[in-house]
Amino acid sequence: MAERSFVEEVKKLRLSGGEVFRGEGILAVTKALLESGVSYVAGYQGAPISHLMDVLADAQDILTEHGIRFENSASEATAAATLAASVNYPLRGAVTFKATVGTNVASDALANLASGGVTGGALIIVGEDYGEGSSIMQERSHAFAMKSQIWLLDPRPNLPSIVDAVKQGFDLSEASNTPVMLQLRIRACHVHGQFIAGDNRRAKFTLKEALENPQRDVSRIVLPPASFLHEQEKVKDRWPAAVKFIEERKLNEFFSEGADDIGIIVQGGSYNTLMRALERLDLADVYGNTKVPLYVMNVAYPVIESEVLRFCEGKRAVLVVEEGQPNFIEQNLATILRQAGSSTALHGKDMLPVAGEYTAAELLKGARTFGERYGRLQPLPVPAPVRKIIPLKAVAEIGVDGAPEPSEPVRPLAESVHARPPGFCTGCPERPIFSAMKLVERELGAHHVSADIGCHLFSILPPFNIGNTTMGYGLGAAGAAALNTQAGKRAISVMGDGGFWHNGLTSGIANAVFNESDNLTIVVDNNYTSATGGQDILSSKAVNATRSTGHEIERAVRGVGVKWVKTLRRTYDVAGMRDALKDALTTKQKGPKVLVAQSECMLNRQRREKPLVRKAIAEGKRQVREKFGVDSDTCTGDHSCIRLSGCPSLSIKPNPDPLRTDPVAHVLDSCVGCGVCGEVSHAAVLCPSFYKAQIVSNPSRWDRLRDGLRQRVIGWLQRGEAKRRAEYAF
Amino acid sequence: MTQPIKVAILAMGGEGGGVLADWIVDMGEASGYVAQTTSVPGVAQRTGATIYYVELFPQAQADAAGGKPVLALMPLPGDVDVVLASELMEAGRAVQRGLVTSDRTTLIASTHRVYSIAEKSAMGDGRVDSNELLGHAERAAKRFIRFDMAQAAEASGSVISAVLFGALCGAGVLPFSRAQFEATIERGGVGVKPSLKAFGAAFARAQGEAEATHAAPPTPAPQPRHPAVRALVERVQRDFPDPVQQVLLEGVRRLIDYQDVDYAGLYLDRVAAVAALPANDGGKLLRETARHLALWMSYEDTARVAALKTRSTRFDRVRGEARVQQGQVLAINEFMHPRLQEICETLPAGFGRWLMNSTGPRKLVERMTQKGRVIQTSSLRGYLMLRTVAGMKRWRRSTIRYADENRRIEEWLARIAETAARNPELAVEVAQCQRLVKGYSDTHERGLRNYDTVMAALQRAGAAIAPATLRELRDAALADEHGHKLRAALAQHALA
Structure with missing residues (x-):
């Protein structure tokens, strides 16, 4: 059961042509998939794309009605490989995961997919995780798109543009036999807006037809000599086809093209923020009418040379707004301009931050610098320096009463505003695991702890401060692989159940068996992939109507050859947890030790049980x-x-x-x-x-009877005691 | 030219920031506005703080201009009309991020505090001064509407988002009527009644209806009944300066409750000696010593804990905290873990020492106390057991612990006296070092160790130590559990 239910919202997926759709970006993408006639959808959860998976899970009846297969993939690699169905058959498919974490995992499949190319439209929807709230903020999907030659769409972050990008993406993919990546930044995924819906479309060619009439084409398989052919195809056929399609369909947009001899080139995803900055500088109005010519790249890759040259023609200077480092687009533009012998000056990272999120404040600063340099804006007057006066005040002292209350702040605000790092929820079953580890630390000293990705990674923060490294999802045990030698201590690894089934079973546990590791791995089994929103996985206890659950982690661990395995069914038993940890760290037995710590995610449990308890109380139970x-x-x-x-x-x-x-x-x-x-x-x-x-x-009658008796006796004793005390009270 | 209305909401997980944003969007859309909202959720879910951002633009205006407004997905510092903060430190964060500016921003914030992990986990008092946050917010905002919204939510059985929504309406900064606000809540369909109640109360507060102020009740004059108690009270009123009397009366009250009238008399004897010390500081040394002496003399032992746990007032307090309603049955379970040491300390000295040094009986007790115990005080068995333990205060004066504590108290008082002769300000700092010794078991041992370390450093430094240095050492001892900061501070002042 996922953290958030979309059961009500998915009804919007049934809207037909002309009706107004109001809702979140993610839901709009799902609607666009239905309108594009997809045959299958797959994906792996992870913010900011989790909700897309949850929407799909809650929309299974609608998907079934349209003959669409929906897969909860085991990993992003699985999801990407699923697109293989579009290689030989005219089937449209979409997969989704978060990036760049997901693109990293998926890159093997993506490379092979892109090499042979596709027949049916293949769309990879990535939740681009860059900026506030992200995990690996410094990397971008852009590099993956370039290295595998996958076209990258980065639409303006409003619902009509996003929906259009999905539909155009399938067409582009089919026109150029190339998979297409659609990147949505986190705020775009969650933006609330509206668009005019179209009719849902059923695919003409079905999965059933594909299965019953298999097709093969050896030239689509990545083996020499076909792979050499693919390389040539990519540049000679597919690229030109894509360029032609993008030009003809006008996927990129020009605004106020000839209004001035300076201009700005911006990725679609940064358009709204840039417009706000220009509007604040009086260079545009609130409707997007701009005095500065704009070239909006809704396609971030490939860069369309003809459009760039057209935009730069007769311009003194252009500013490129491209978030992140390296500046792939800026470099590409520089090459294009240089080779064309253009005299247009190119600005980008010289006026905008090299690294870091392009927030409204940063774009305001950059646009101002650009405007001032070319005389479109007057420099701001330099503010006169203000002399700081520190008022004389009596400061309250600890334990001394009656000091005056400060009416004016005396300290800088930063001292009074603390960080609020994320932590374990109230009642989280993972907390006692780390409390027990703290207790073991007191007795056996500190250990090297290889942490993993998941809620349990909050252990690295106060108050626990446990964890030395984290190498990636499911890679907790793998991260301790080298630390495996004769020593007085063992390394401890942490792994979540989500990471375990994603890859940890092989990359961590089986690897430890094969390499004769002596370390301890704690598998935190809370019934869901909780960090991504509580989706079911193989070992979930929940009965899921469309998925097979209840496969125990301990059996899988024993299956790959671990001898020392313990399952603790109640993590809240801190003393038991402490003793089990101590045992695993001190036992003479050689070989990998695995401790499966089980208790259900409290967030999910409360969501399920609270309404039931309320109901039971109302019914008098x-x-x-x-x-x-x-x-x-x-x-x-x-x-x-x-x-x-x-x-x-x-x-x-x-x-x-x-x-x-x-x-x-x-x-x-x-x-x-x-x-x-x-x-x-x-x-x-x-x-x-x-x-x-x-x-x-x-309470039952027995409850009431016993309570009455207790209250009478204890109450009588308490009254006597209170009376004695009252004698001396004043 | 018309600008979108820009609203930022700062909230923490579970406070309904998302619900509030959705309400504003729904109200906008229902009232002819183009509305957009977005956020970076995820971290907020798990106790982090996040910003929800909403923009509203009149549809009619856009139609007239023949355009579609381009709305931003994140707030631009200096360009926000309304900031709603569900808690005071979050209001401070909004100010810190530059979202609150005095030319245009109305800041609507709750004044209650949800303490940060740094504030909570400090070994002493790590709380941020609310006045600092209030001061900064007041200075930054054009208008600052504030009250305790957690309390307002509680009073109406609702949540803080409904209170903020009411305050937003009351502030009158959005172009929507109260009826439009209330209709939005009704359309939402969840918890409508309590939400409307919270909304109404908050609306009134934001409109400037002051809450009936609860002036702190004046401390009632002591009215002792027992003659021996009366003598003590009169002694305080007669022999000690007025500003110290309140602390002394509290001390007397506590020590009678802790032991008996004689024990409170001993307290006043000791305080009288301090009063005679040369210190021209307006009673500061006397007041601080009196306060800490009362705390030290009422050190926590098993008898004391048992006495406090079994009182009727305590049962009532638990009943209130657990929100037990009519017709419900309550059971109270205590988590206790007395160790051999605590047991021996509570027994009469001879018996305690015998047990401590024995082999068989000692082992037996150790085995029995290996695990913590849960005692149900609300059951007859548990209650009687704790009452018996509480009754052991009768022979408290003959216990090993009593002897130890009294020796330490005497040494501490002697040190205060000796220091006061040279430097009364330093003596105040010595008195306050009692704060280091607190808690039970390991915590108590650690505190005592730190106290001894600081006192030894004081001894070594002699007259050469400044009051501020001693205070620094004390703060360092309270900075971490492992004593790293204290060791560093000692090394820094060459006192290690």
Whole structure:
């Protein structure tokens, strides 16, 4: 079950021609696929493209109605290889994953696909993960498109342009026998807008026909001599065909072409941000009418030479807006202009940042520099220096009452605004694994920890500070491969269940067996690929109507030859986890050790169970809710518990004790009673301040009877004790 | 020329920033506006902070001009009309990012705090001063509408996004009527009633209806009934200067509760000695020593914890914190892990020492205390067990722990006295070093170790140490669990 349900939204996929579609970018892409007559769709989840996978999963009935096959691929390589169906048959197919992480994994298949070329339209939709919130921000899909010769679309980030790019992409792919990559930046994936829908189209040629009438063409297979032919085909046939198509269909756009003798060349994806910058500089209006000529490259690769020369003709200078490094487009333009003997000056990374996201502020700065250089803007007046006056103030001292309240800030704002790094959710079953690792660290000392990609990577941040390297999704165990020698300590690797099935089983576990590793691998099995939004995988416990689940990780691990395997079915058992870790790190047994730590992702569990519990209570059924708390009169404000947990629900509050000043620990209402607080305070011998409240709704008669008796006796004793205290009170 | 209306929402995971953005978009679209929103989700889901950005443009205007507005996907610093922040530090972040400018931005923010991990995990008090954040926000914004929206949400049984939506309406900065706002909530169809209630309350607050202010209740004059207690209270009022009396009365109250009237008397004897020290600092040394002495003399032992856990007031507090409703049954479970050491310390000294040095019995107790125990205080068995432990305060004066703590207290007081003779400011810092010793088990041992280290450094430095240096050492001891900072600070001041 995915984190977000699109069941309501997918109804929009049934809209027919002329109706207005309102919604998110990702959903618009799905609608465009249906309107393009695709036969199959595949992909691997990962932000920002996860929602596309979730939309498809929730739209299976619609896909089935249109005869479309939908695959949850095992990895991006699987997804890319799926496009092989379009090599021999006139089948349109689309795959999706995040980039560049996904393009890295998929590149083997992509290279082979691009070599032989395609018959049916093949579209690779990548969620381009560049800038805020990204994982590997410095790389771009552009390089992959260039090296494999895959055409790269980068449409303007509005719904009509995105939808158009999908449809044109299939046509372009078929016209040039080349796969096409459509890149969507994260904000474009999630942008809310509208477009006029078209009719959904059913493919004329079906998968069934392909299976029953297999076709082969040896010249499409990557083996000599065909592969030599492919190289020639790419430049002699496919490239010119693509150029012709792009020119004819006017995929790239010219705005106010002859308005001035300077101009800006911009990738479609950066168009809106650039327009805002130009508008703020009075060089354009809010409707995109610009005083500066613009060439918008909705096709980022290949660069269309004729269009570039046409745009630069008679221009003194152009500015290229191309996010990221290396500046492939700028270099390409330089070559084109140079070879044509053009005298147009080319600006790009000299006026814009070489690296980093092109935010509105950066583009404003760059456009201003360009405008000032060519006299279209007056330089801003230099502000007169302001002399800083530090006001004299009495500063509050710790533990001293009655100091005046500062009405004016006395410190720079940066000191008061802290980072909020992502962390484990309330009740996350992964937290106790790392709490246990902290406890083991106290006893056995620090170990080398090879981390992986996934929620569990939050362990590298405070308060855990565990993890030395991370080499890629599913590569936790592989990352410790070299650290395998006679030593007093073993390396520890962490791997998620998502990464395990993606490639970790072979790249990590089987590799460790084969190479006789002595290290420990912890497989965090929380039932889903949680970091990407909680999609089901092979080992999910959920019953999924269209996928096969319930395949245990332990069996797979034993299957490749690991002898020392332990499965802990409740990660919240911190002491048990600690002991299992200690055992794995100290056992005399040779060979790889694998510890499978199982507990369901709390985010998904709560989403499933909360409505059920509410319903049960409403129906009068007995329900027990658990919540932790901290007694503020026994808490001394050291916050060890927080340092071993970092739970969002475990916070602090002002000390109610008039004699103390340090804030006390405090459990917020969002607590789900996972039990880690209690387990940690036991295992770490912390303090007796934690309590667990069990609240029984719709108590049974026995509950009420017992409670009544207890309350009478304890209440009587408490009243007596209170009376004695009251005697001395004042 | 008309500009789009630009709204940025800063929120953390689970606070409904996305819902709020969707409401604004829906309201815009329903009212003849082109509306666009986007965000970088994902990190927000998992406790991070994120920005949702909305732009609105009148459709009629676009039609008249014959164009389609090009709307941006991210805010441009200095170009935002309204910033909504679900929490005070997030408001500070908006200011830091330059989104709040005094020429145009209305900042609507909740004043409550969701503490950052750095603030929460500090060993002492790591909280940021809210006044700093408020001051910066006030200076940066054109208008700053603020109140505790978490409380407002709680009071109406709703969520903070509904409160922000109400405050946005009340601020009157968007061209939509209250009816249009409320219709949006109703169209949403989820939790409509509480949302509307929260909306209404927030609307009123943003319109400037001040909440009834709760002035802090004046501290009632002490009214002792017991003659021995009355004598102590009168002694405080007679012998000590007015500004210190409140702390002393708190100290007396705590120590009677902790042990008995005599023990509180001992407290006042000790404080009286401090009052006689030469210090012309407006009672600062006296007040700080009195405060820390009360804390030290009421050190946490098993009897004390058991006493606090079994009180009726405590049961009521848990009932409130767990939000137990009529007809529900509550059970309270304590997580306790007494070790051999704590048990021996609580027994009469002779018996405790015997147990500590024995072989068989010691092993037995050690085995029994290897694992933590969960004691259900709300059950008869658990309650009676803890009551028995609480009753052990009767022989507290004869325990090993009592002897140890009293020796340390006396040494500390002697050091304060000795330091005050030379440098009263330094004596205040010495007094405040009691803050290092807190917690239980390992935490307590670590604190004590740090305290001893700092005191040893003080001893070595003699008169040559400045008050600020001692304070620095104390802060360093509270900076990390492993003592790295303290070691570095000692080395820096050549006190290692």
